[in-house]
Amino acid sequence: xxxxxxxxxxxxxxxxxxxxxxxxxxxxxxxxxxxxxxxxxxxxxxxxxxxxxxxxxxxxxxxxxxxxxxxxxxxxxxxxxxxxxxxxxxxxxxxxxxxxxxxxxxxxxxxxxxxxxxxxxxxxxxxxxxxxxxxxxxxxxxxxxxxxxxxxxxxxxxxxxxxxxxxxxxxxxxxxxxxxxxxxxxxxxxxxxxxxxxxxxxxxxxxxxxxxxxxxxxxxxxxxxxxxxxxxxxxxxxxxxxxxxxxxxxxxxxxxxxxxxxxxxxxxxxxxxxxxxxxxxxxxxxxxxxxxxxxxxxxxxxxxxxxxxxxxxxxxxxxxxxxxxxxxxxxxxxxxxxxxxxxxxxxxxxxxxxxxxxxxxxxxxxxxxxxxxxxxxxxxxxxxxxxxxxxxxxxxxxxxxxxxxxxxxxxxxxxxxxxxxxx
Numbered sequence: 001x002x003x004x005x006x007x008x009x010x011x012x013x014x015x016x017x018x019x020x021x022x023x024x025x026x027x028x029x030x031x032x033x034x035x036x037x038x039x040x041x042x043x044x045x046x047x048x049x050x051x052x053x054x055x056x057x058x059x060x061x062x063x064x065x066x067x068x069x070x071x072x073x074x075x076x077x078x079x080x081x082x083x084x085x086x087x088x089x090x091x092x093x094x095x096x097x098x099x100x101x102x103x104x105x106x107x108x109x110x111x112x113x114x115x116x117x118x119x120x121x122x123x124x125x126x127x128x129x130x131x132x133x134x135x136x137x138x139x140x141x142x143x144x145x146x147x148x149x150x151x152x153x154x155x156x157x158x159x160x161x162x163x164x165x166x167x168x169x170x171x172x173x174x175x176x177x178x179x180x181x182x183x184x185x186x187x188x189x190x191x192x193x194x195x196x197x198x199x200x201x202x203x204x205x206x207x208x209x210x211x212x213x214x215x216x217x218x219x220x221x222x223x224x225x226x227x228x229x230x231x232x233x234x235x236x237x238x239x240x241x242x243x244x245x246x247x248x249x250x251x252x253x254x255x256x257x258x259x260x261x262x263x264x265x266x267x268x269x270x271x272x273x274x275x276x277x278x279x280x281x282x283x284x285x286x287x288x289x290x291x292x293x294x295x296x297x298x299x300x301x302x303x304x305x306x307x308x309x310x311x312x313x314x315x316x317x318x319x320x321x322x323x324x325x326x327x328x329x330x331x332x333x334x335x336x337x338x339x340x341x342x343x344x345x346x347x348x349x350x351x352x353x354x355x356x357x358x359x360x361x362x363x364x365x366x367x368x369x370x371x372x373x374x375x376x377x378x379x380x381x382x383x384x385x386x387x388x389x390x391x392x393x394x395x396x397x398x399x400x401x402x403x404x405x406x407x408x409x410x411x412x413x414x415x416x417x418x419x420x421x422x423x
Contacts, residue, residue: 001034001035001056001063001065001067001068002017002020002031002033002035002068003035003069003070003071003072004036004037004070004071005036005047005048005052006038007038007039007040008038008039008040018289019289020071021034023093023096023097023255024069024096027096032065033059033063035056039052044078046078046082046085047078050085053082053086056068057085060087060088066088066089068091069092069096072092073092073093073094093257095121097255098114098117098118101117109179112175112178112179116175116179119172120172122168123165123168187271195410195413196247197244197278197359198247198249198272198275198277198278199238199246200249200251200276200280201250201282202251202254202273202279202281202297202301202306203281203282203284204253204254204283204296205252205255206253207284208284208316208317208342209250209253210250211342211343212314212316214342215343216348216351234250235248235250235272236248240352241352244359244360244384246359249276252270254297254300255296256292256293258300263303263304270304274304276309277358278355279301279309279310280311280314281294281314283314285317285318285326285327285339286320286322288322290326312338312351312358313338314338314340314351315331315338316340316341316342318346319346327339358406359406359407360403361405362404362405364402364403365388365400365402365421365422365423366400366401366422367420368381368401368411368418368419368420369397369398369399370396370398370416371396372392372394372396372397374414374415376414377411377414377415380411381401384407385401385402385407386401386402387399387401388400396417
Protein backbone atom coordinates (compact mmCIF):
# COMPACT_ATOMS: atom_id res chain seq x y z
CA UNK A 1 0.00 0.00 0.00
CA UNK A 2 1.33 3.44 -0.99
CA UNK A 3 0.93 6.58 1.11
CA UNK A 4 1.68 10.24 0.29
CA UNK A 5 1.17 12.80 3.05
CA UNK A 6 2.50 16.33 2.57
CA UNK A 7 2.00 19.59 4.46
CA UNK A 8 -0.22 22.12 2.70
CA UNK A 9 2.75 24.47 2.34
CA UNK A 10 4.82 21.91 0.40
CA UNK A 11 5.05 21.60 -3.40
CA UNK A 12 2.15 19.42 -4.46
CA UNK A 13 1.81 17.66 -7.80
CA UNK A 14 -1.42 16.57 -9.44
CA UNK A 15 -0.60 13.04 -8.35
CA UNK A 16 2.03 12.82 -5.63
CA UNK A 17 1.91 9.04 -5.87
CA UNK A 18 2.72 8.76 -9.59
CA UNK A 19 6.45 8.55 -9.01
CA UNK A 20 6.17 6.35 -5.91
CA UNK A 21 4.00 3.99 -7.97
CA UNK A 22 6.78 3.71 -10.57
CA UNK A 23 9.38 3.18 -7.86
CA UNK A 24 7.28 0.46 -6.23
CA UNK A 25 6.75 -1.32 -9.56
CA UNK A 26 10.50 -1.17 -10.23
CA UNK A 27 10.98 -2.88 -6.85
CA UNK A 28 8.43 -5.51 -8.01
CA UNK A 29 5.91 -4.55 -5.34
CA UNK A 30 2.25 -5.44 -5.97
CA UNK A 31 0.17 -2.34 -5.18
CA UNK A 32 -3.22 -3.02 -3.56
CA UNK A 33 -4.22 0.53 -2.54
CA UNK A 34 -3.09 4.17 -2.59
CA UNK A 35 -3.66 6.71 0.17
CA UNK A 36 -2.99 10.40 -0.54
CA UNK A 37 -3.46 13.08 2.11
CA UNK A 38 -2.64 16.72 2.78
CA UNK A 39 -1.81 17.44 6.41
CA UNK A 40 -1.69 20.70 8.38
CA UNK A 41 1.63 19.83 9.97
CA UNK A 42 3.97 16.89 10.42
CA UNK A 43 3.18 14.85 13.52
CA UNK A 44 6.47 14.02 15.35
CA UNK A 45 5.16 10.63 16.48
CA UNK A 46 3.46 9.20 13.37
CA UNK A 47 4.02 11.87 10.68
CA UNK A 48 0.33 11.78 9.67
CA UNK A 49 -1.26 11.90 13.14
CA UNK A 50 -2.81 9.12 15.19
CA UNK A 51 -6.32 9.51 13.72
CA UNK A 52 -5.15 9.21 10.11
CA UNK A 53 -2.84 6.35 11.07
CA UNK A 54 -5.80 4.42 12.50
CA UNK A 55 -7.84 5.20 9.36
CA UNK A 56 -4.91 3.88 7.31
CA UNK A 57 -4.80 0.73 9.48
CA UNK A 58 -8.40 -0.07 8.50
CA UNK A 59 -7.56 0.19 4.80
CA UNK A 60 -4.48 -1.98 5.33
CA UNK A 61 -6.67 -4.63 6.93
CA UNK A 62 -9.40 -4.42 4.26
CA UNK A 63 -6.85 -4.78 1.42
CA UNK A 64 -4.76 -7.36 3.29
CA UNK A 65 -1.62 -5.35 2.61
CA UNK A 66 1.60 -6.67 4.14
CA UNK A 67 3.64 -3.49 3.68
CA UNK A 68 3.07 0.28 3.63
CA UNK A 69 5.44 2.53 1.67
CA UNK A 70 5.47 6.26 2.44
CA UNK A 71 6.43 8.90 -0.11
CA UNK A 72 8.15 10.71 2.78
CA UNK A 73 11.32 10.37 4.81
CA UNK A 74 10.36 9.02 8.23
CA UNK A 75 12.33 8.93 11.45
CA UNK A 76 12.96 5.54 13.13
CA UNK A 77 10.55 6.57 15.89
CA UNK A 78 7.80 7.36 13.36
CA UNK A 79 8.36 4.04 11.59
CA UNK A 80 8.16 2.17 14.91
CA UNK A 81 4.96 3.97 15.95
CA UNK A 82 3.34 3.41 12.56
CA UNK A 83 4.26 -0.29 12.53
CA UNK A 84 2.68 -0.67 15.97
CA UNK A 85 -0.58 0.88 14.72
CA UNK A 86 -0.66 -0.65 11.23
CA UNK A 87 0.76 -4.05 12.28
CA UNK A 88 2.69 -4.36 9.00
CA UNK A 89 6.18 -3.39 7.80
CA UNK A 90 6.63 0.33 7.01
CA UNK A 91 9.19 1.69 4.51
CA UNK A 92 9.94 5.31 3.70
CA UNK A 93 10.86 6.78 0.31
CA UNK A 94 14.64 6.81 0.85
CA UNK A 95 14.72 3.19 1.99
CA UNK A 96 12.76 2.13 -1.11
CA UNK A 97 15.11 4.00 -3.47
CA UNK A 98 18.17 2.56 -1.72
CA UNK A 99 16.68 -0.93 -2.07
CA UNK A 100 16.14 -0.39 -5.81
CA UNK A 101 19.71 0.83 -6.22
CA UNK A 102 20.99 -2.21 -4.33
CA UNK A 103 19.11 -4.60 -6.62
CA UNK A 104 20.24 -2.76 -9.78
CA UNK A 105 23.94 -2.29 -8.98
CA UNK A 106 26.12 -4.49 -11.19
CA UNK A 107 29.71 -3.23 -11.05
CA UNK A 108 32.02 -3.21 -8.05
CA UNK A 109 31.92 0.60 -7.87
CA UNK A 110 28.11 0.80 -7.97
CA UNK A 111 27.78 -1.84 -5.25
CA UNK A 112 30.25 0.02 -3.01
CA UNK A 113 28.44 3.32 -3.58
CA UNK A 114 25.05 1.82 -2.74
CA UNK A 115 26.37 0.06 0.38
CA UNK A 116 27.90 3.33 1.61
CA UNK A 117 24.61 5.17 1.06
CA UNK A 118 22.69 2.46 2.93
CA UNK A 119 25.05 2.53 5.91
CA UNK A 120 25.03 6.33 6.11
CA UNK A 121 21.22 6.16 6.07
CA UNK A 122 21.25 3.52 8.84
CA UNK A 123 23.92 4.97 11.16
CA UNK A 124 21.98 7.93 12.62
CA UNK A 125 19.04 5.58 13.22
CA UNK A 126 20.96 3.15 15.43
CA UNK A 127 20.32 5.07 18.66
CA UNK A 128 16.54 5.06 18.21
CA UNK A 129 16.63 1.40 17.12
CA UNK A 130 18.04 0.58 20.56
CA UNK A 131 16.00 3.13 22.54
CA UNK A 132 13.78 0.43 24.06
CA UNK A 133 16.83 -0.86 25.97
CA UNK A 134 17.48 2.60 27.39
CA UNK A 135 13.99 2.72 28.90
CA UNK A 136 14.48 -0.70 30.51
CA UNK A 137 17.86 0.33 31.90
CA UNK A 138 16.57 3.60 33.33
CA UNK A 139 13.51 2.18 35.09
CA UNK A 140 13.58 2.41 38.89
CA UNK A 141 15.63 5.56 38.91
CA UNK A 142 19.24 4.38 38.82
CA UNK A 143 21.84 1.66 38.68
CA UNK A 144 22.05 0.84 42.39
CA UNK A 145 21.59 -2.75 43.55
CA UNK A 146 17.92 -3.62 43.46
CA UNK A 147 17.03 -1.00 40.86
CA UNK A 148 14.83 -2.43 38.10
CA UNK A 149 16.81 -2.97 34.92
CA UNK A 150 20.07 -1.82 36.54
CA UNK A 151 22.75 -4.45 36.90
CA UNK A 152 22.86 -6.91 34.03
CA UNK A 153 20.62 -5.00 31.60
CA UNK A 154 21.87 -1.45 31.23
CA UNK A 155 25.37 -2.46 30.10
CA UNK A 156 24.11 -5.03 27.59
CA UNK A 157 22.07 -2.56 25.56
CA UNK A 158 24.71 0.13 25.60
CA UNK A 159 27.41 -2.38 24.71
CA UNK A 160 25.45 -3.73 21.73
CA UNK A 161 24.68 -0.21 20.50
CA UNK A 162 28.35 0.71 20.79
CA UNK A 163 29.39 -2.46 18.91
CA UNK A 164 26.90 -1.72 16.14
CA UNK A 165 28.11 1.87 15.86
CA UNK A 166 31.73 0.79 15.75
CA UNK A 167 31.09 -1.86 13.07
CA UNK A 168 29.08 0.53 10.90
CA UNK A 169 31.64 3.31 11.36
CA UNK A 170 34.50 1.00 10.39
CA UNK A 171 32.69 -0.25 7.30
CA UNK A 172 31.84 3.35 6.24
CA UNK A 173 35.52 4.28 6.61
CA UNK A 174 36.62 1.23 4.57
CA UNK A 175 34.09 1.97 1.82
CA UNK A 176 35.12 5.62 1.60
CA UNK A 177 38.78 4.58 1.36
CA UNK A 178 38.03 2.10 -1.43
CA UNK A 179 35.85 4.60 -3.31
CA UNK A 180 38.58 7.24 -2.95
CA UNK A 181 40.96 4.92 -4.84
CA UNK A 182 38.36 4.52 -7.59
CA UNK A 183 37.82 8.28 -7.67
CA UNK A 184 41.57 8.90 -8.07
CA UNK A 185 41.60 6.48 -10.98
CA UNK A 186 38.66 8.31 -12.55
CA UNK A 187 40.39 11.65 -12.03
CA UNK A 188 43.39 10.33 -13.96
CA UNK A 189 41.06 9.22 -16.75
CA UNK A 190 39.42 12.66 -16.83
CA UNK A 191 42.85 14.35 -16.89
CA UNK A 192 43.88 12.20 -19.86
CA UNK A 193 40.80 13.49 -21.76
CA UNK A 194 41.41 17.19 -21.12
CA UNK A 195 42.06 17.93 -24.81
CA UNK A 196 38.87 16.18 -25.95
CA UNK A 197 35.43 17.81 -25.85
CA UNK A 198 33.28 16.07 -23.24
CA UNK A 199 29.47 15.90 -23.21
CA UNK A 200 27.49 14.28 -20.41
CA UNK A 201 23.91 13.01 -20.47
CA UNK A 202 21.84 14.05 -17.45
CA UNK A 203 18.14 13.79 -16.77
CA UNK A 204 15.35 12.21 -14.83
CA UNK A 205 15.45 8.45 -14.45
CA UNK A 206 13.89 6.63 -17.41
CA UNK A 207 14.01 9.76 -19.61
CA UNK A 208 15.88 7.82 -22.31
CA UNK A 209 19.53 8.74 -21.72
CA UNK A 210 20.91 5.27 -22.48
CA UNK A 211 18.63 4.96 -25.53
CA UNK A 212 19.97 8.30 -26.79
CA UNK A 213 23.56 7.13 -26.25
CA UNK A 214 22.88 3.95 -28.19
CA UNK A 215 21.25 5.94 -31.01
CA UNK A 216 24.25 8.23 -31.55
CA UNK A 217 27.20 5.95 -30.69
CA UNK A 218 25.95 2.36 -31.26
CA UNK A 219 27.33 1.76 -27.77
CA UNK A 220 25.09 -1.18 -26.90
CA UNK A 221 24.49 0.31 -23.43
CA UNK A 222 21.80 -1.48 -21.42
CA UNK A 223 18.52 0.41 -21.85
CA UNK A 224 15.23 -0.63 -20.32
CA UNK A 225 11.87 1.02 -19.63
CA UNK A 226 12.37 1.05 -15.85
CA UNK A 227 13.68 3.43 -13.20
CA UNK A 228 17.43 3.39 -12.47
CA UNK A 229 18.31 0.94 -15.23
CA UNK A 230 21.71 2.69 -15.36
CA UNK A 231 23.82 3.18 -12.23
CA UNK A 232 27.31 3.20 -13.76
CA UNK A 233 28.89 5.86 -15.92
CA UNK A 234 29.74 4.71 -19.41
CA UNK A 235 31.78 6.83 -21.81
CA UNK A 236 31.83 6.32 -25.59
CA UNK A 237 33.31 8.17 -28.56
CA UNK A 238 30.74 10.03 -30.64
CA UNK A 239 31.80 11.12 -34.13
CA UNK A 240 29.66 14.13 -34.96
CA UNK A 241 30.99 14.33 -38.52
CA UNK A 242 34.14 13.37 -40.41
CA UNK A 243 36.39 15.58 -38.27
CA UNK A 244 34.74 16.28 -34.90
CA UNK A 245 34.78 13.78 -32.05
CA UNK A 246 33.14 13.99 -28.63
CA UNK A 247 33.39 11.82 -25.54
CA UNK A 248 29.80 11.14 -24.45
CA UNK A 249 29.07 9.89 -20.91
CA UNK A 250 25.85 8.42 -19.51
CA UNK A 251 25.09 8.91 -15.79
CA UNK A 252 22.68 7.69 -13.13
CA UNK A 253 19.19 9.16 -13.48
CA UNK A 254 17.76 11.63 -10.98
CA UNK A 255 14.46 11.59 -9.09
CA UNK A 256 12.53 14.07 -7.00
CA UNK A 257 14.02 14.30 -3.51
CA UNK A 258 16.95 12.03 -4.37
CA UNK A 259 18.31 10.85 -0.98
CA UNK A 260 21.27 12.99 0.08
CA UNK A 261 23.24 9.83 0.94
CA UNK A 262 23.00 8.71 -2.69
CA UNK A 263 24.14 12.05 -4.07
CA UNK A 264 27.16 11.95 -1.73
CA UNK A 265 27.97 8.28 -2.45
CA UNK A 266 27.64 8.68 -6.22
CA UNK A 267 29.81 11.81 -6.45
CA UNK A 268 32.54 9.82 -8.22
CA UNK A 269 30.00 8.80 -10.87
CA UNK A 270 28.49 12.29 -11.08
CA UNK A 271 32.00 13.72 -11.55
CA UNK A 272 31.49 13.09 -15.27
CA UNK A 273 28.83 15.81 -15.21
CA UNK A 274 31.01 18.14 -13.12
CA UNK A 275 33.93 17.83 -15.55
CA UNK A 276 31.91 17.93 -18.78
CA UNK A 277 32.14 20.80 -21.27
CA UNK A 278 28.46 20.38 -22.13
CA UNK A 279 25.46 18.82 -20.38
CA UNK A 280 22.80 17.21 -22.54
CA UNK A 281 19.63 17.31 -20.44
CA UNK A 282 17.38 14.53 -21.74
CA UNK A 283 13.72 15.29 -20.98
CA UNK A 284 10.85 12.78 -21.25
CA UNK A 285 8.11 14.88 -22.89
CA UNK A 286 5.63 11.99 -22.62
CA UNK A 287 5.67 12.15 -18.80
CA UNK A 288 2.70 13.73 -17.03
CA UNK A 289 5.18 15.29 -14.58
CA UNK A 290 7.65 16.65 -17.16
CA UNK A 291 7.85 20.19 -15.74
CA UNK A 292 8.43 18.91 -12.20
CA UNK A 293 11.05 16.47 -13.49
CA UNK A 294 13.01 19.27 -15.16
CA UNK A 295 12.90 21.19 -11.88
CA UNK A 296 14.13 18.15 -9.93
CA UNK A 297 17.06 17.58 -12.29
CA UNK A 298 18.09 21.24 -11.99
CA UNK A 299 17.95 20.91 -8.19
CA UNK A 300 20.37 17.95 -8.20
CA UNK A 301 22.66 19.69 -10.72
CA UNK A 302 22.82 22.66 -8.37
CA UNK A 303 23.65 20.35 -5.46
CA UNK A 304 26.69 18.95 -7.31
CA UNK A 305 27.80 22.38 -8.56
CA UNK A 306 26.70 22.12 -12.20
CA UNK A 307 23.94 24.74 -12.34
CA UNK A 308 26.04 27.14 -14.45
CA UNK A 309 27.31 24.55 -16.95
CA UNK A 310 26.54 25.00 -20.64
CA UNK A 311 23.45 22.90 -21.29
CA UNK A 312 21.43 21.72 -24.26
CA UNK A 313 17.90 20.50 -23.50
CA UNK A 314 16.81 17.54 -25.63
CA UNK A 315 13.07 16.83 -25.64
CA UNK A 316 12.94 13.06 -26.02
CA UNK A 317 10.08 10.60 -26.70
CA UNK A 318 8.17 12.94 -29.07
CA UNK A 319 6.77 9.76 -30.66
CA UNK A 320 5.00 8.94 -27.37
CA UNK A 321 3.74 12.42 -26.44
CA UNK A 322 0.16 12.45 -25.14
CA UNK A 323 -0.59 16.16 -25.42
CA UNK A 324 1.00 18.32 -28.16
CA UNK A 325 0.34 21.46 -26.09
CA UNK A 326 2.94 20.19 -23.57
CA UNK A 327 5.60 20.11 -26.31
CA UNK A 328 4.53 23.58 -27.47
CA UNK A 329 4.82 24.91 -23.92
CA UNK A 330 8.26 23.34 -23.46
CA UNK A 331 9.61 24.83 -26.72
CA UNK A 332 8.23 28.22 -25.69
CA UNK A 333 9.89 28.06 -22.26
CA UNK A 334 13.10 26.54 -23.71
CA UNK A 335 13.38 27.96 -27.27
CA UNK A 336 16.81 26.35 -27.84
CA UNK A 337 15.56 22.85 -26.94
CA UNK A 338 15.60 20.18 -29.66
CA UNK A 339 12.75 17.62 -30.02
CA UNK A 340 13.91 14.05 -30.75
CA UNK A 341 12.85 10.43 -30.63
CA UNK A 342 15.96 8.51 -29.56
CA UNK A 343 14.23 5.14 -29.98
CA UNK A 344 13.49 5.94 -33.64
CA UNK A 345 16.65 7.92 -34.32
CA UNK A 346 14.64 11.02 -35.26
CA UNK A 347 15.88 14.59 -34.69
CA UNK A 348 19.53 13.61 -34.08
CA UNK A 349 21.00 15.77 -36.89
CA UNK A 350 19.97 19.12 -35.32
CA UNK A 351 21.58 17.96 -32.06
CA UNK A 352 24.83 17.18 -33.89
CA UNK A 353 24.79 20.56 -35.63
CA UNK A 354 24.22 22.42 -32.36
CA UNK A 355 27.01 20.57 -30.52
CA UNK A 356 29.39 21.05 -33.44
CA UNK A 357 28.69 24.78 -33.23
CA UNK A 358 29.42 24.76 -29.48
CA UNK A 359 32.74 23.01 -30.06
CA UNK A 360 34.09 24.83 -33.05
CA UNK A 361 32.70 28.31 -32.88
CA UNK A 362 33.18 30.32 -36.06
CA UNK A 363 35.28 28.51 -38.68
CA UNK A 364 38.79 29.88 -39.33
CA UNK A 365 41.71 28.81 -41.55
CA UNK A 366 45.12 28.41 -39.91
CA UNK A 367 48.67 27.52 -41.00
CA UNK A 368 50.19 25.31 -38.31
CA UNK A 369 53.78 24.04 -38.15
CA UNK A 370 54.32 20.93 -36.02
CA UNK A 371 57.48 19.03 -35.09
CA UNK A 372 57.58 15.61 -36.75
CA UNK A 373 57.75 13.99 -33.29
CA UNK A 374 54.53 15.71 -32.12
CA UNK A 375 52.22 12.89 -33.18
CA UNK A 376 49.62 13.85 -30.58
CA UNK A 377 48.89 17.24 -32.22
CA UNK A 378 48.93 15.71 -35.70
CA UNK A 379 46.32 13.16 -34.61
CA UNK A 380 44.24 15.91 -32.98
CA UNK A 381 44.16 17.96 -36.19
CA UNK A 382 43.16 14.93 -38.26
CA UNK A 383 40.31 14.23 -35.82
CA UNK A 384 39.11 17.80 -35.21
CA UNK A 385 39.72 19.86 -38.33
CA UNK A 386 39.42 19.83 -42.10
CA UNK A 387 42.89 19.32 -43.59
CA UNK A 388 43.43 21.67 -46.57
CA UNK A 389 47.08 20.71 -47.11
CA UNK A 390 49.83 18.80 -45.35
CA UNK A 391 53.53 19.17 -46.32
CA UNK A 392 56.43 17.24 -44.79
CA UNK A 393 60.10 18.28 -44.51
CA UNK A 394 63.00 16.96 -42.44
CA UNK A 395 62.00 18.42 -39.07
CA UNK A 396 58.44 19.76 -39.44
CA UNK A 397 55.01 19.11 -40.86
CA UNK A 398 53.21 22.19 -42.24
CA UNK A 399 49.41 22.01 -42.07
CA UNK A 400 46.80 24.33 -43.49
CA UNK A 401 43.51 23.51 -41.76
CA UNK A 402 39.98 24.79 -41.28
CA UNK A 403 38.79 24.50 -37.70
CA UNK A 404 36.57 26.20 -35.15
CA UNK A 405 38.07 29.22 -33.43
CA UNK A 406 37.27 27.65 -30.05
CA UNK A 407 39.67 24.77 -30.78
CA UNK A 408 42.67 27.09 -31.30
CA UNK A 409 43.51 27.28 -27.54
CA UNK A 410 43.61 23.46 -27.48
CA UNK A 411 45.99 23.45 -30.46
CA UNK A 412 48.20 26.05 -28.74
CA UNK A 413 48.32 23.97 -25.55
CA UNK A 414 49.73 21.02 -27.53
CA UNK A 415 52.92 22.95 -28.34
CA UNK A 416 53.00 23.53 -32.11
CA UNK A 417 56.07 25.28 -33.54
CA UNK A 418 53.85 28.08 -34.87
CA UNK A 419 50.21 28.99 -35.55
CA UNK A 420 49.19 31.64 -38.10
CA UNK A 421 45.65 32.57 -39.08
CA UNK A 422 45.08 32.79 -42.83
CA UNK A 423 42.66 35.47 -44.03
